[in-house]
Amino acid sequence: MGSQLTGRTILVVDDNPENLIVLGELLLAQHKVRTANSGERALHLARQAPLPDLVLLDVMMPGMSGYEVLEGLRADPLTRDIPVIFVTAMSGVEDEQHGLELGAVDYVTKPLHPAIVLARVNTHLELKSARDHLQHQNARLEVEIARRMHENQVVQDVTIHALARLAEMRDEETGNHIVRTQDYVEQLAKLARAHPRFAAALNERTVVLISKSAPLHDIGKVGIPDHILHKPGKLNADEWGEMQTHAKRGADAIRKAISDTTEAAEFLDYAIDIAQSHHERWDGSGYPDHLAGEAIPLAARLMAIADVFDALISRRVYKAPFTPDEAYRLMAEQRGRHFDPDLLDIFLGAFGEFCAIASRYPDTPAPPGSSPPH
The missing domain is CATH 1.10.3210.10 (Hypothetical protein af1432)
Structure with missing residues (x-):
């Protein structure tokens, strides 16, 4: 994994402490890891700065399910663009389709295979990095376009008034x-x-x-x-x-x-x-x-x-x-x-x-x- 992806913040959400430990140890070597054992706690941590770059989210949890957590993330402008990977023992096609329809970017089934988890995490971190870079470039481009349009407007207005003043001075x-x-x-x-x-x-x-x-x-x-x-x-x-x-x-x-x-x-x-x-x-x-x-x-x-x-x-x-x-x-x-x-x-x-x-x-x-x- 490139150095540009190290040190990213990943939020791991699972009601099972063992799963939190396994995923935490797997990711901590290269990333900052936050853990939440409930949907409510996950939504709270997802809004804390720095915002997570990725969320690994269990589906089947008591109280608020992973689907509900994802809906909550997507409903908040602050967290709607954070990519979410579902991590679940549910392996049915309908379950995976439902998660993807809600806005998840990927689906990893249990039992977890470390190499697969890391590959999926790295892929989506790279994609997010590319999206962030593109958004930053677009924002800079919009600022530059606005600046140049303003300059052109000023030049146009000055030219108009200069011509008008010329006629006025002759008169x-x-x-x-x-x-x-x-x-x-x-x-x-x-x-x-x-x-x-x-x-x-x-x-x-x-x-x-x-x-x-x-x-x-x-x-x-x-x-x-x-x-x-x-x-x-x-x-x-x-x-x-x-x-x-x-x-x-x-x-x-x-x-x-x-x-x-x-x-x-x-x-x-x-x-x-x-x-x-x-x-x-x-x-x-x-x-x-x-x-x-x-x-x-x-x-x-x-x-x-x-x-x-x-x-x-x-x-x-x-x-x-x-x-x-x-x-x-x-x-x-x-x-x-x-x-x-x-x-x-x-x-x-x-x-x-x-x-x-x-x-x-x-x-x-x-x-x-x-x-x-x-």
């Missing part, structure tokens, strides 16, 4: 706009799950994916010329038309990114919907595709409410920030016009929660001497 708008709007979208989506219109589409995973996609809503502004992005006054018709192209530019950029990789990223499908359609309006008067009603992707309808709310309460070069009460009134007037009426009702019904999010992430004041944002 020279508010410092925490992407953080606030992401939280608005997530909270609104969670609340909308309780509404029958949205319950099927907004499961827990969908909410996470839409929230993850939200920071990319204005990524297309990277492609808008500086003289338009940074213009201090009102845009003329041509400039406004060019500004509107940022929605499709952003969606196209994400589509191109998807085509450049062999790995699918489900959240990017939502990112496309949000980038392209978050300026669409419920009544069809938005851009770039003049979609209306349910034709506007749900993720974009969520983003539209978040984006407009944040724009209203934030300072822009062309306006001072509106108060929350003013923003509430202006958005309520757009029910069924700019916004999905049911989503807006949900938003306004929990308006205080969104104001609290805005308070958590205030804009960073511009440094002295800097030009005003557009």
